[in-house]
Amino acid sequence: MRGDARRPLAPATPEHRDGAPFLPYARQTIEADDIAAVAKALGGESITTGPEVDAFEDALAGAVGARHAVVVSNGTAALHAACFAAGVGPGDEVVVPAVTFLATASCALHLGAEPVFADVDPDTGRVTAEAVAARCSRTTRAVLPVHLAGVPVELGEIHAAAQRAGARVVEDAAHALGARMPAGAVGCCAESELAIFSFHAIKHITTGEGGAITTNDPEIARRLRLFRNHGMEREADRLETPSPGPWYYEQQCLGHNLRMTSFQAALGLSQLTKLERFVARRRALAARYDAALAEIAPVAPVVPAGMADSCAYHLYPVLIPFDELGIPRGRVMEALRRRGIGTQVHYIPLPMQPEYRRRGWRIEDFPGATRYYERTLSLPMFPSMDDAEVDRVVDSLTSVLREGR
Numbered sequence: 564m565r566g567d568a569r570r571p572l573a574p575a576t577p578e579h580r581d582g583a584p585f586l587p588y589a590r591q592t593i594e595a596d597d598i599a600a601v602a603k604a605l606g607g608e609s610i611t612t613g614p615e616v617d618a619f620e621d622a623l624a625g626a627v628g629a630r631h632a633v634v635v636s637n638g639t640a641a642l643h644a645a646c647f648a649a650g651v652g653p654g655d656e657v658v659v660p661a662v663t664f665l666a667t668a669s670c671a672l673h674l675g676a677e678p679v680f681a682d683v684d685p686d687t688g689r690v691t692a693e694a695v696a697a698r699c700s701r702t703t704r705a706v707l708p709v710h711l712a713g714v715p716v717e718l719g720e721i722h723a724a725a726q727r728a729g730a731r732v733v734e735d736a737a738h739a740l741g742a743r744m745p746a747g748a749v750g751c752c753a754e755s756e757l758a759i760f761s762f763h764a765i766k767h768i769t770t771g772e773g774g775a776i777t778t779n780d781p782e783i784a785r786r787l788r789l790f791r792n793h794g795m796e797r798e799a800d801r802l803e804t805p806s807p808g809p810w811y812y813e814q815q816c817l818g819h820n821l822r823m824t825s826f827q828a829a830l831g832l833s834q835l836t837k838l839e840r841f842v843a844r845r846r847a848l849a850a851r852y853d854a855a856l857a858e859i860a861p862v863a864p865v866v867p868a869g870m871a872d873s874c875a876y877h878l879y880p881v882l883i884p885f886d887e888l889g890i891p892r893g894r895v896m897e898a899l900r901r902r903g904i905g906t907q908v909h910y911i912p913l914p915m916q917p918e919y920r921r922r923g924w925r926i927e928d929f930p931g932a933t934r935y936y937e938r939t940l941s942l943p944m945f946p947s948m949d950d951a952e953v954d955r956v957v958d959s960l961t962s963v964l965r966e967g968r
């Protein structure tokens with residue numbers, strides 16, 4: 564192995580005009596010791612469901628301050644398992660923010676339930692407690708707030724609204740590993756029943772594909788583990804009929820194969836030791852962006868400076884009034900791309916998707932989501948970015964907006 568375990572292994576990226584490598588909006592940080600950990604696990608006895616999986620679960624639970632962590636094959640699977648464990652089933656409603664990734668709502672449909680969209684704040688894109696409360700009813704089984712970009716939602720108020728409706732809160736914390744709330748780290752479940760994380764390549768830590776659910780409730784943890792492995796139970800004291808022998812197992816519910824491999828868990832364990840360093844670097848990059856962008860009049864960071872210490876900055880979204888400036892967002896994105904800079908939009912509001920339009924949803928009923936979506940653009944943000952790259956993004960954005968006018 565190479566000497567400096569912390570040296571990021573730069574993936575080969577196409578060179579751009581001025582010889583600078585293309586800067587994507589997000590990228591994984593894989594270091595030499597991560598690769599060594601994976602190689603070691605691949606040489607182990609069980610390359611799936613091995614001791615690395617238990618170790619990763621223990622470390623993750625410890626890192627966020629929850630009693631249980633259950634790792635699964637990806638964040639989408641984590642949402643599916645979490646909703647199952649929360650009791651979501653046919654005929655139920657699940658409250659989901661109008662602005663989030665597709666997976667937050669799909670899990671309800673997969674369980675025969677209906678997602679019910681709640682509007683978001685036009686300036687932060689986060690779902691508000693008022694919007695959640697307005698959507699909760701007797702048929703609501705779960706509420707899935709999203710800590711968009713890594714800024715925690717007002718979880719206490721959302722939890723209170725859910726409890727009044729007899730519903731459980733499943734935090735979609737895919738953007739928020741390393742973020743903090745007054746009640747503790749995101750994922751500690753002090754003000755929710757469950758939280759889910761994603762370890763997709765561009766999330767805070769990665770296992771390639773991977774996900775996890777945290778909870779403090781042992782019965783919920785048991786249901787998560789059943790769902791992850793075909794609904795199969797082998798523990799003698801949990802069987803519904805007495806065991807006739809050591810081969811015996813029962814299918815106690817309908818589940819899936821959502822298991823994680825041992826080498827992915829080994830990667831996750833290695834990455835988790837770097838979480839604080841990664842998040843600190845994201846915050847430092849955000850501070851540099853904040854300062855530089857204060858000079859560009861029509862560009863405002865989505866994350867208020869006052870929240871910088873609690874935010875995990877999965878993304879660095881800014882608001883630009885493209886309509887008022889008369890510059891289409893697509894043109895800005897293309898001009899930045901020509902300068903070797905990748906950007907993205909998070910997210911197209913779910914009520915705009917054909918799947919939900921067919922189910923009767925109309926974007927006109929979501930003024931907050933509409934206003935946020937019109938103006939948002941995510942700029943490059945990942946731990947191996949350097950300060951000069953932040954400056955390059957801000958300089959390019961300044962020129963592109965100036966030339967566009």
Ligand SMILES: *Cc1c(COP(=O)(O)O)cnc(C)c1O
Pocket residue numbers: 637638639640663664666667709735737738761762763772773774
């Ligand atoms: C990434 C993400 C997911 C899904 O995670 P995968 O690991 O990609 O399946 C769910 N919700 C949000 C908000 C995400 O960003």
